[in-house]
Amino acid sequence: MADRSATERIWAVVAAIPFGRVASYGQVAKLAGQPGRARFVGQALGSAPDGLDLPWFRIVAADGRIALPPGSEARRQQIARLRAEGVTIVGDRVDMDSAGWAPDLDELLWGPAGLAPDEPLE
DNA sequence: TAATTGACCGATC
DNA sequence: AGATCGGCCAATT
Numbered sequence: 110m111a112d113r114s115a116t117e118r119i120w121a122v123v124a125a126i127p128f129g130r131v132a133s134y135g136q137v138a139k140l141a142g143q144p145g146r147a148r149f150v151g152q153a154l155g156s157a158p159d160g161l162d163l164p165w166f167r168i169v170a171a172d173g174r175i176a177l178p179p180g181s182e183a184r185r186q187q188i189a190r191l192r193a194e195g196v197t198i199v200g201d202r203v204d205m206d207s208a209g210w211a212p213d214l215d216e217l218l219w220g221p222a223g224l225a226p227d228e229p230l231e
Numbered sequence: 232t233a234a235t236t237g238a239c240c241g242a243t244c
Numbered sequence: 245a246g247a248t249c250g251g252c253c254a255a256t257t
Contacts, residue, residue, distance in 0.1 A: 116254090134239050138252095145252055151238035152254060168238070176238045183238080 115143055119153040126167045129194045130210035131203050133171040151176070166190040173205040 118141045126132050132140075134147040143149065154165045166187040170176045177184035179201075188198055197204040 135241085138239085143252095145240080146254095147239040148237060148252060149239090149254070154238060156255085165238080170238085171240060178238080181238095187238095 115141065115146075115149065116153045116156060118142060119150050120157055120161060120163055123150075123154065123163055123165065123168060124161070126164055126210055129196060129208065131167045131169050131173075131191065131196060131205070131208050132210040133205075134168060134176065135171055136210070137168060147171075167210075169203050169205075173203040173209070175201050175203070 119137060122137050122141045123132075134150040135144075137150045138144060138146045141150075150168065154163065154168065157163045157165065168176070175184055175187060177187060188201075191203065191208075192198055196208040203209075
């Protein structure tokens with residue numbers, strides 16, 4: 110697996126998002142080595158085959174808003190899925206302060222990925 | 232082939 | 245806090 114296309118690289122980053130965490134499109138793009146191409150992330154997800162079982166629902170807008178169109182079935186499922194993982198969602202927003210994913214350094218500061226996200230850190 | 236679209240982002244007003 | 249604008253670039257029309 111040497112020459113992965115940008116799309117496949119994005120899939121890999123999305124797949125690397127830990128349970129109970131969310132990441133923004135721009136962040137995924139940056140981690141995939143393509144800063145500034147946030148929109149491409151959305152396309153990559155829409156083009157992702159179901160076989161990958163990609164956690165697409167862990168991707169939200171930079172402000173924590175659900176990027177999917179209101180009233181859409183996919184959006185409703187995204188919210189349900191995130192809540193099922195213990196992510197706090199108020200209105201149409203995710204609490205990025207507690208559920209937002211950060212680069213590996215944060216895992217060292219915040220603890221291993223198995224940490225229960227319900228627990229406020231303060 | 233050109234124009235339009237889109238699961239966005241950041242700065243600015 | 246909301247709205248506007250430019251940038252980004254592959255897929256679709």
